[in-house]
Amino acid sequence: MAAREIGAxxxxxxxxxxxxxxxxxxxxxxxxxHADPHKTLSDEMVPIFLEAISRRAEREPLQYILGNCRxxxxxxxxxxxxxxxxxxxxxxVIESRKHFRRGVFLDWGTGSGCLAAAILQDNPExxxxxxxxxxxxxxxxxxxxxxxxxxxxxxxxxxxxxxxxPVPGPGLEMIVANPPYIPSGEIPGLMPEVSMFEPSSALDxxxxxxxxxxLLVPWSAEVLRPGGVLILEIGDDxxxxxxxxxxxxxxxxxxxxxxxxxxxxxxxxxxxGF
Numbered sequence: 001m002a003a004r005e006i007g008a009x010x011x012x013x014x015x016x017x018x019x020x021x022x023x024x025x026x027x028x029x030x031x032x033x034h035a036d037p038h039k040t041l042s043d044e045m046v047p048i049f050l051e052a053i054s055r056r057a058e059r060e061p062l063q064y065i066l067g068n069c070r071x072x073x074x075x076x077x078x079x080x081x082x083x084x085x086x087x088x089x090x091x092x093v094i095e096s097r098k099h100f101r102r103g104v105f106l107d108w109g110t111g112s113g114c115l116a117a118a119i120l121q122d123n124p125e126x127x128x129x130x131x132x133x134x135x136x137x138x139x140x141x142x143x144x145x146x147x148x149x150x151x152x153x154x155x156x157x158x159x160x161x162x163x164x165x166p167v168p169g170p171g172l173e174m175i176v177a178n179p180p181y182i183p184s185g186e187i188p189g190l191m192p193e194v195s196m197f198e199p200s201s202a203l204d205x206x207x208x209x210x211x212x213x214x215l216l217v218p219w220s221a222e223v224l225r226p227g228g229v230l231i232l233e234i235g236d237d238x239x240x241x242x243x244x245x246x247x248x249x250x251x252x253x254x255x256x257x258x259x260x261x262x263x264x265x266x267x268x269x270x271x272x273g274f
Contacts, residue, residue, distance in 0.1 A: 002053045009057040017062055021052045024066045059192035071114040074121070076144045078112055081136025083202035085114040088259045089178050091266045092233055093118045095257060096176060099229045099268070102126055103173035106165070106223075108216055109133075110156070111202060113141030115176050120150045127153045129167070133160030134201055162219040171225035178233040179212035181205040209235055213243050217269075221250040226273020229254065237264045 002021070007014035019030045025045050041049055052065050063069040063084045068077055071085040072093060078084055092115060096105075102125035107116040110130035120128055130145075132138050138158050145151040157165055182203045187195055194203065205211050213232070220230045230251065234240055240256055244267075251269035259265040 005053055005057050009059060011056070017056060018053070020062065020066065021049065025049055060197055061193045064197065072118045074114070074117055074148060076112050076114055077140060077147070079140065080197070081134060081199055082140040083111040083198055085112055088265050089114065089233055091257055091259060092176055092178065092231055093122070095231055095255070095266050095268055096174065097122060100126070100174045104129065104168055105174040105176065106131065106172050108175060108177035109179050109202065110141050111137050113144040115178065116141070116154055117144055117148045117150055119176065120153055121148065129155045129157055129165065131157045131159060131165055133158070134199060137199070162215065167223045172223050172228055173225065174229050174231065175220050175224060176231045177216060179205065179216060181209045181235040181239060183207060183209040209239060210242055214246060217243065217247045221271065224271045226271055228271050230269040232267045234264060234267050240264045240267050243267060
């Protein structure tokens, strides 16, 4: 019944998603569920399960319903007001490993705190300034950094204005960012889980998707030390070319990384000086 309701809403792999919801409620993994197919939910769990199925049939993201998602080797709490971390964003963490080991880095638009947490975990001698303008997202980031025992090395800063962000005198070693980069006109055509439920402020990059790069790149040139890196998630080749034009006087392109679909996804820029 549950899988049929989810499937009728146009969701792929409805049986799998129903299993995940039951697993979340019972604490049993999927193999244990299938090993005992006659096991039933308790009377207390039935209405919770039915509500979860109804929410998913309305296309609310499964991660919001489960209350968590995986990113790298972290389990992160997520919910309304917070962008759900994508597998593509893990490429940003992987690229950071080539350029950063210690010192202070900044995570612009931290959202769930996924980038801040993963990079702090990678680099025990590092500290982070994690900037976010949405109050709900700040709460999720705080929770995730606390649960990961990383909060003591991270300053969460509530702002959308780079000029108000405290930066140490010597400058930053690295800035990472997954800013909004979807052109405004494309957002209504996204899958309902995204367009209806995830925060538009984390998606909408303006008319051409580049508004936040125009804000972030010049500021990064001011606060990065010479030789520091700016690592950006982007939407496609066209955006990569435009960003290169914005930053060409101060930055050189270190690499352009494509995701598994062949789409340009991570742009690594190095500030001139070394």
